[in-house]
Amino acid sequence: MSHLRTIAIGAILLVLTSWHLEHGPNDNTMSRAAMVAAVIEQHSLCIDAYQEGIGDKAFMDGHYYSDKAPLPALLVIPFYQMMVWTGVVHAGERGLLTDGLLMLGGFICGSMPLVLIMLLSWNALRRSTPPAAPILFAVLPFLGSFLFVYSGSFNAHILGALFVILGSISMEREHYAWMGLACGAAVLCEYTLIVFPLVWGAMVLARLRDEPPGPPLRALIGIMKGASPMVLLLLFFNYAQSGNPLSLGYDHEAHYTFMSNGYGLGLPTWTSLWGLTFSSYRGLFIYMPVLVAVAAAWALSPRKGIAPWNDAVLIACILSLLIVAGYRMWWGGWAYGPRHLTTVAVLLAYRGLPLLATQRWGRWPFFVLAGIGILEALAAKSTLGYSMPTGVLHPLSELVLPELRAGHFTIMQWPCALGLTPAQATTAFVIVLILAIFALGRLDPGGSRH
Secondary structure, eight states: HHHHHHHHHHHHHHHHHHHSEEEEEEEHHHHHHHHIIIIIISSBBBOOTTTOOOEEEEETTEEEEOSSSSSSHHHHHHHHHHHHHHTTTOBTTTTTHHOOOOOOOOIIIIIHHHHHHHHHHHHHHHHOOOOHHHHHHHHHHHSSSSHHTTTSSSSSSHHHHHHHHHHHHHHHOOOOHHHHHHHHHTTTOGGGGGGGHHHHHHHHHHTTTOOOOHHHHHHHHHHHHHHHHHHHHHHHHHHHHHHHHOOOOOGBBBOOGHHHHGBOOOOOOHHHHHHHOOOOTTHHHSSTTTHHHHHHHHHSSGGOOOOOGOOOHHHHHHHHHHHHHBBBBOOSSSSSSGGHHHHHHHHHHHHHHHHTOOGGHHHHHHHHHHHHHHHHHHHHHTTTTTOOTOSSSOHIIIIIIHHHHTOOOOOOOOOGGGOHHHHHHHHHHHHHHHHHHHHHHHHHHHHOOO
16 A cells, blocks of 8 residues: 555656646757757767757867756657657657657656655655654645746756755665765766765765774775766766867857856855845745745754754755855856755755654744745746746746736646647646645545544
């Protein structure tokens, strides 16, 4: 029954996260999709046939390439190839760079990883002191966040966050080879996620420094052994593109040329720090409100006496925030919420929700903040998605609410392909979402008793 319940919960969540599969002309997603199409159609990493109108690209030796970390595209290639072989998809105006490819990428790299993250959070809540409704404590924060808006998009943020969580779990269980493999996979989704294995590897060795020579050495060898397949894959990928195994696509930017100078990294500013935390522009605590209560719970209940400066998750998250705040385009271009802080948001929620669930005062703040987040995310997901122009400083009030009042709902919902209008599909999704939340509460043993 336990496995069947987990499968049922996973299926319900997958319906919610894959209802909207994004296929708009976004530089980020189109760059990855172009690589997939090029490998299958051109048998090459070169995206010359698709590069027109794509901003995220590298220019090397007279040819264009995707500048993105390769793992998301590599994961999609075999599935899309199968769809091409079976005739499920056909070439369009841009060859195999089709809406179907973008939607498949969104499902594999956005919808499925977010479901797995929520299931891992549910497991963590059940292993700790269970709250009244473990599944709701695990699910509602993510549905009520900017992560939900990206859940059907061919981005790398949510997939990278999933691998980082798996690396964190492996580190706590002292499975260092698995830690190295998971963190290596995360870096191949987003290069900036390298901060997590670097910090965690250093902290593991520091904690073992008083041990005999064996444990620290075994831990280091384990991490390196696990990471080696991903390191070799990256070196081979770089060599196949540029002829230099140590040269990333970002070294050869064709459009965002500032990336070629130190990858656009610099020192954080007060403006960027405020903008990424509490501002209505890209604030983490605005676009995932439950984290306000999580932060309070974290401060009021230190984890088993671990000092803040010795908490592996907290230290890595703070450093990641500082790195993103020092990035020249810290706001993430056209985006909904702080998309570059996806891994930080996921880790803080994963580690902090069990702490919040044990606090007697935490129940009502949790549900109120989760409800606010769901309304925000639902409004954005049903209208503009994450297409929020850089120059709009208050996207929720200046863009989302006017679109909602005008009834301008997105056509990027799968029921629209069956003949429903965007308004009808959105109404159906709201009903499905409400029914799904009640069904999750009934499926979870803790939730059914309360």
